[in-house]
Amino acid sequence: MxxxxxxxxxxxxxxxxxxxxxxxxxxxxxxxxxxxxxxxxxxxxxxxxxxxxxxxxxxxxxxxxxxxxxxxxxxxxxxxSDKALQDSHTLIYLDNSFSMQASKRQSSLLQSSVNELLENLKDENQYGFFTNDSDLFNRSTIELKKELQEIEFIDKQLDFREINLKAENYFKKYSGTNKNLVIISDFQHSLNIPSTIDNKSFNYNFVKKEVQALENISLDSVFIEDSNPESLSLNIQLKTNIEIKEPVTISIFNNEKLLGRNTIQNFEDGLATINFRLQNEKISNGRIEIEDSGLWYDNELFFNINEKQPIKVVIISGSDFDFLNRIYTIPEFETSNFTPNQIDFNQLNTANLIVLNEVDQISSSLLNNLSNIQNNGASLIIIPPEETINYSPILNKLGLPSLGEKLEDERLITRIEYDHPLFQSVFEKRTENFEYPKVLSYFNAASTNPILKYEDGQSFLLESNSVYLFTAPINTKNSNFTNSPLIVPVFYQIGLNALKRNQLYFETGKENKVDIPVELGKDQVLHIKNGDIDIIPQQQNFSNRVEINTSTVALEAGNYEISNTSTNIGNISFNYDRSESNLTYTDISAINNLKIYGTVEEYFSELNAASQITxxxxxxxxxxxxxxxxxxxxxxxxx
Incomplete structure (x- = not known):
C-alpha cells in the first residue's frame, strides 16, 4: 500500500x-x-x-x-504494477497505405482500426499520433478523434526506420517516463522491420491487422508492343496473389467510350498478359478497369496516347554520316544534314539533338550557338576527327575533359556500363562475352561518367550534362563500331533521351521529368488540370520546349490535362505504385523485444490494467x- x-x-x-x-x-x-x-x-x-x-x-x-x-x-x-506509478506517454502510428484497404467484416482494415481508436482513446489523456502523410502530435483527444475520421488512403508507406526516427524525436521531451510506441499495420515487407529491435528508449507494441486468404488481382502495367500507321498493339499485364478460378474481365475506355473488352483466366506464377489491338489514334483519357473484391486502388489504370512529335536531329558532318540517317528515321526523328560550311542556324537552334561527326574546324559562331543550345537543354554528340584541331575550346565550354595525345594502338571496346541511365530497360540481361568492336587509334581522355570502355578501362564514350563524347573516330577506316550490335542502342537511346516524351503514364510520388514541345511567353506557365484540380508544377522553359518536374506535386491517380491558361497542349496520366498489391507480410512473431496484439482494444485493455490504481x-x-x-x-x- x-x-x-x-x-x-x-x-x-x-x-x-x-x-x-x-x-x-x-x-x-x-x-x-x-x-x-x-x-x-x-x-x-x-x-x-x-x-x-x-x-x-x-x-x-x-x-x-x-x-x-x-x-x-x-x-x-x-x-x-510499477508502471502505474510512472508517467505514461503513448505515440500511435496508423498505417494508411493502400494495403489497408483489405476488407474484414465488411470494413477495411484502416476503418476498423480508426473505429477501435475512437472507442479506446480517453478524453482526459493526450496522445501522439501520426500516419504515412500527417503528424498529429499536439492535439487534444477530442481534436484527434475528429481528425481520425478524416484519414484517407495514400500511396506512401513509411518504413520502420522512418517510424523509429519520428518516435525518437517525439519522446525526446519526455525523460524517465513509461514511453510506448504503438504501430497499427498489416506489416507488409515494405516496412523493412529488422529481426531484432532495441527497446531501450521506449516500448514497442505492434497491433497486427490481418485478413484470412485475401484474393487480389491488380492491373500491373500497360505498354505498346508494336504500332503502325493504322493500329497499335496494347499489352496489359495483370498480377494475382492466389490461383484464379473465375475469368477476369478487362475493359478499356477513352473517357466513357468503350474501346475493347476481353477476359483472361490463365495466370502463370501469378502473372498474365492480355493484348488489345486498337486504332492508332490519340487517346486523351484512357482507362483500364477490372472487377476485383480485393484491394480496389489497383483495379484501375490510367493512360494516354498523345500525338507524337518527331525529335529534331541536326547532323553536322565532315565524314560519312549514312549510318546516322539509317538510325534517326521517321516517324520518331526528323533529321537535317549539314556540312560545317553550310549550316542553317534556325534549324540548329530548334534542334533537340545535334551530332558533330568528325568536323575538322569549329567556327566561333558555331561554338557560341552550340553552347547556348546545350544550356537550353538540347543533347549533343561529339565524334572527333582524325586530328583534333580546335576541339579544346568547345570541350572546355561544354564541361568535358580535353582530348589528349592520339595513340596509334588497337583497342577493343569490351565494357558496357549497364547502370548508366542511357541503358535503362535496353538490355534484357548483362553479358560479358559479345562481338567486341575495336578502334585502331584513339585519344586519351579522363574517365568522367563513362558509358563504354576499352579493355584497359579507358573511356570510349563518356557523358556530361547530356553531352556525349567519343574518344575515337568511328569511321570505317578507324573502327568497326558502326557495324557492331552496339551502334543502334547507343545512338537510338541518345536520340530518345534528347526529348523526354510523354509516356503512357507516370507513377505518383516520384520525380518525373517530361518535355512538352511548346514555346511559351516570358510570363506564361504550364498547368496540370483535372476537374477542380489546377496545379502549377516545377518547370523550366527552354527555347523550343518546357520541361516539367512533378516530384514536388502531390497528385492522385488519374488523367490530367496540360494547358497554358485556356489552351490544351496535351495530356498526362498518373498511376499509383503497385508495390502495395504484393500482399507479402512480415512474420512479426519471430521479432524480439516487442509485444503483439490482435486489436487496438487488446492493447489499451492491458495498458489500463497495468496502470490501474485501487x-x-x-x-x-x-x-x-x-x-x-x-x-x-x-x-x-x-x-
Missing part, C-alpha cells in the same frame, strides 16, 4: 493526545461512611472495574477513529465512522 499524500501521516502523532489524556486523567474520590461497610466495599470495587474497562474501550475506538481519519486524508492506494481512502472514512458510532454506543449504553 502506498500513499498519495504521505506527508499527512505525521498527523498520527495526534494519537498521543488520547493516550496522554487517558493516562493522566485523575479523579479524586470522597470517602463516605455507611453502616454496612462490608457491602459498600464490594460495590465500590465492582464499580471501579467496570469504569476502567469502559474507558479502555473508548480509548481504543478513539485511537482507531483518529488513525482512520489521518490515513483517509493521506489517500492510500494499491498500484496494479484507492482505499473511502474505506478508511467508512471505518472512522464505524469507530465513531462504536464510541457513542459505549458512552451511552455501557455501564
Amino acid at each position: 502506498q500513499f498519495q499524500h504521505p506527508e499527512l501521516l505525521y498527523a498520527l502523532f495526534l494519537l498521543l493526545i488520547p493516550l496522554i489524556v487517558h493516562l493522566f486523567r485523575l479523579r479524586k474520590f470522597q470517602r463516605e461512611d455507611f453502616t454496612n461497610v462490608k457491602f459498600l466495599k464490594k460495590v465500590i470495587q465492582e464499580t471501579r472495574q467496570s469504569s476502567r474497562l469502559k474507558k479502555f474501550l473508548i480509548l481504543i475506538t478513539r485511537l482507531l477513529l483518529v488513525g482512520c481519519l489521518v490515513l483517509a486524508f493521506a489517500q492510500p492506494f494499491i498500484p496494479a 484507492a482505499l481512502w473511502k474505506w478508511f472514512v467508512i471505518f472512522a465512522l464505524i469507530f465513531l458510532l462504536i464510541e457513542m454506543l459505549l458512552i451511552k449504553f455501557f455501564k
